[in-house]
Amino acid sequence: MSNSVPGSAGVIATARLIAAKDLRVERRSRVLLNQVLPFALIVMVMFAFALDSDAVLERVAPGLVWLATLFSVLVMVSRSFAVETGDGALDQLRSAGVPATGIFIGKMLALMVQLMVLVALLVGAAVVLYRAHFSWAGGVLLVTTATAATCGLAAVGTLYGGLAAGAKGRETLLPLLLLPVVAPVLIGATRATESAFGTNGIAISEGWPWLGLLVVFAVLFSVAGAVAFGPLLDE
Amino acid sequence: MIAHEPGIDVVIDLSDAVAVLGSFPALAGATLSVNRGEIVLLRGPNGAGKTTLLRLCAGLIPLERGHGQVLGIDLKNDRELVRHRVGVIGHNNGLYGDLTVSENVRFWGRTVGATRAEVDAALRRMGLDGRLADLPVSRLSAGQKRRTALAGLVARRAELWLLDEPHAGLDATGRDELDQVLKMAAAAGATVMVASHELERAAQLATRQVEVVAGQVREIGAP
Numbered sequence: 001m002s003n004s005v006p007g008s009a010g011v012i013a014t015a016r017l018i019a020a021k022d023l024r025v026e027r028r029s030r031v032l033l034n035q036v037l038p039f040a041l042i043v044m045v046m047f048a049f050a051l052d053s054d055a056v057l058e059r060v061a062p063g064l065v066w067l068a069t070l071f072s073v074l075v076m077v078s079r080s081f082a083v084e085t086g087d088g089a090l091d092q093l094r095s096a097g098v099p100a101t102g103i104f105i106g107k108m109l110a111l112m113v114q115l116m117v118l119v120a121l122l123v124g125a126a127v128v129l130y131r132a133h134f135s136w137a138g139g140v141l142l143v144t145t146a147t148a149a150t151c152g153l154a155a156v157g158t159l160y161g162g163l164a165a166g167a168k169g170r171e172t173l174l175p176l177l178l179l180p181v182v183a184p185v186l187i188g189a190t191r192a193t194e195s196a197f198g199t200n201g202i203a204i205s206e207g208w209p210w211l212g213l214l215v216v217f218a219v220l221f222s223v224a225g226a227v228a229f230g231p232l233l234d235e
Numbered sequence: 236m237i238a239h240e241p242g243i244d245v246v247i248d249l250s251d252a253v254a255v256l257g258s259f260p261a262l263a264g265a266t267l268s269v270n271r272g273e274i275v276l277l278r279g280p281n282g283a284g285k286t287t288l289l290r291l292c293a294g295l296i297p298l299e300r301g302h303g304q305v306l307g308i309d310l311k312n313d314r315e316l317v318r319h320r321v322g323v324i325g326h327n328n329g330l331y332g333d334l335t336v337s338e339n340v341r342f343w344g345r346t347v348g349a350t351r352a353e354v355d356a357a358l359r360r361m362g363l364d365g366r367l368a369d370l371p372v373s374r375l376s377a378g379q380k381r382r383t384a385l386a387g388l389v390a391r392r393a394e395l396w397l398l399d400e401p402h403a404g405l406d407a408t409g410r411d412e413l414d415q416v417l418k419m420a421a422a423a424g425a426t427v428m429v430a431s432h433e434l435e436r437a438a439q440l441a442t443r444q445v446e447v448v449a450g451q452v453r454e455i456g457a458p
Contacts (some may be wrong), residue, residue, distance in 0.1 A: 088327025
């Protein structure tokens with residue numbers, strides 16, 4: 001774990017700086033708005049074409065929301081690190097002694113914010129396209145599920161994005177590394193969202209244990225990422 | 236002015252320094268002393284160890300054997316501490332193309348807690364204030380990008396500038412601008428070490444030349 005050195009910004013200040021910078025880059029480039037969100041919506045529409053049954057779509061809507069999220073995460077993580085490696089900024093950050101933990105947390109937070117926007121859009125799309133049932137009673141579970149799941153996805157995405165950033169063939173390496181690891185998020189978030197939607201008559205209370213799984217995953221990978229990110233970058 | 240600790244005039248002090256890349260000793264007993272405000276040209280063939288020397292002085296690779304201090308900091312035990320006081324620019328500029336010039340310089344300045352006034356001063360010193368400051372970096376020429384990167388070093392209060400082939404990719408105007416900036420930086424108290432193959436141009440810029448051959452440093456003297 002890289003600690004800050006005297007005279008440099010601390011971990012928290014660095015995290016805020018990096019997160020603000022990443023969100024500003026997104027505001028300028030509009031990659032999320034113009035590419036990732038349309039991509040995710042197209043995936044949702046394609047699922048609807050492929051399954052072609054209202055009953056089936058309503059039943060599988062939670063899983064499709066999170067599958068579309070996972071596909072989009074790959075694009076977002078690649079973009080997040082392409083910004084850093086395009087002109088060698090990530091190397092500069094490390095050579096300037098900027099704390100790696102701060103870089104990790106900052107990039108993770110920015111990714112999480114963008115993922116929350118994406119998930120909100122996909123849930124809306126599921127309600128409109130798949131007639132998923134949204135109730136205010138399930139809203140609390142849905143929001144906490146989305147928060148924990150996006151935190152976990154952002155942590156893993158940032159960790160593996162950093163790992164793949166300097167590797168040859170990183171575009172194909174990232175899905176191979178990322179998708180197997182985030183399987184627990186897909187399962188947990190899908191089950192919790194089924195409860196929030198009341199899919200197949202599942203009670204809202206049945207979703208909370210799955211939320212627990214998501215929280216454990218998010219905490220585990222956030223801590224692991226904060227510790228391992230510096231050595232990974234230096235490698 | 237570049238802030239620096241009073242009393243430290245020898246910025247780089249290497250004696251029989253050995254640095255290893257993999258199992259290959261890229262620096263094999265290098266001895267070099269550089270004083271504050273000097274512009275030192277590193278010459279030598281490809282693979283001689285110039286980049287390794289720059290990376291060693293930046294605290295990016297460990298000192299395996301010998302003695303080494305940069306800005307009074309021991310490279311063997313505290314090389315991490317060197318990093319935030321040294322600015323390294325290689326073939327890339329480390330800029331974010333979607334952000335403006337001022338946003339980039341502010342970002343790098345804030346990594347060491349620089350104030351807005353310090354960032355504005357860095358932009359002015361590099362001639363990047365006014366209309367240029369609000370342009371996205373992706374729309375700049377190669378020379379303007381290099382100046383923006385150097386403004387980032389000023390905003391970061393880097394005391395030692397380590398530049399690897401800084402003239403590469405620049406047109407004649409860009410090279411002239413770069414030389415002016417480096418002379419200004421040295422006059423303001425920064426120490427500059429430049430690895431370059433453009434010997435004629437770099438020799439005009441440098442106050443001193445050293446040659447790196449087979450991992451060892453030979454003094455050539457003033458150009």
